[in-house]
Amino acid sequence: MSRAKSEVLDAAAEVFMTLGAEAASIDDVARHLGATKGRIYHHFPSKGVLLAEVCLRAADFAHRAVHPVLDPDLPPDVQLRQMVCAHIPAVLGSLPYHKVILQSFVGMSQKSTTALERSLLADIRQERKAYETLFRDVISRGMACGAFRSQNISVALHSVLLMVNAPVFWYQPRAEDSTDFMTDLSEQLADMAVAALQ
């Protein structure tokens, strides 16, 4: 992705987070960026496409962070811990994107109108599903070998994912947040996720 396009997405994520994707306009994004609407339309044909690209990139941030730690030879509890520890800093480092995703979870998503927007929404669902599947697989592997207790896997999966994503609701980036803070937070959530399944 070009740097110019990336900057527009960052600005859009910030503005959609603050005003709500429903209420925010391309004008608001342009103002935040100190740019003309033309600069935005150069990369994104509509607000719907811009919103969809923000959501797609949110999943991408998490996916890229977790991918390198995937190793089917690791015990499931160790694997899950590593996935959570990779997930947290990636998500909190791109917080506005994930706040926008949350809006869409609670039914605030823009009605899609164009074929391009509908196709992007299908991509988002597929990306989200693929990411969830990484966690479903490790939980399922853990249940099969007795590392995790047997229970309804969909209920467990969604509860664990929401548990580790709780900081998306409360986290406010602060200058004084150190690497230690992020490590401690990630480890606490990884411990809780593994314990919840045992």
Add this chain to the structure above:
Amino acid sequence: MSRAKSEVLDAAAEVFMTLGAEAASIDDVARHLGATKGRIYHHFPSKGVLLAEVCLRAADFAHRAVHPVLDPDLPPDVQLRQMVCAHIPAVLGSLPYHKVILQSFVGMSQKSTTALERSLLADIRQERKAYETLFRDVISRGMACGAFRSQNISVALHSVLLMVNAPVFWYQPRAEDSTDFMTDLSEQLADMAVAALQ
């Protein structure tokens, strides 16, 4: 609360959930109710007040369900389990209210303008805090006596609360859902909540 007022709130919760509180109008609520706008304004002076009353009632549903099981003499893990088992059916039985609350968590809350609306928003924050405190207290008691492991209590509290509320995101009421379904779901989430803290 009068039955007439309660019916308006139920309709508003449903409409705010479906259309988003930001996008929905008093007209939409009236249409859903098959009533005039006058009937709504008779009970609620503005959309802001109506939205605030929906949020207040959401907290009230949970509070009323959990209050009867509070017992400071119970061991913390048993107490937490009972609280979660009371919380789940209450929340899923008033789902639209809690979906609307979720919208406000992700920054979609209506800008408040009148003094009445601002005062209601303060009430909502206080109610929410009071409810969280019930869970904070039992977790804190559990950490003090060694039933739960020592860790950052705010991080633990918010993650556990979000974990048990995960069904608010995915649950779709269906005719075939039995009492057994609700009991199984509540017990699974109670087990996960207790395990996450141990």
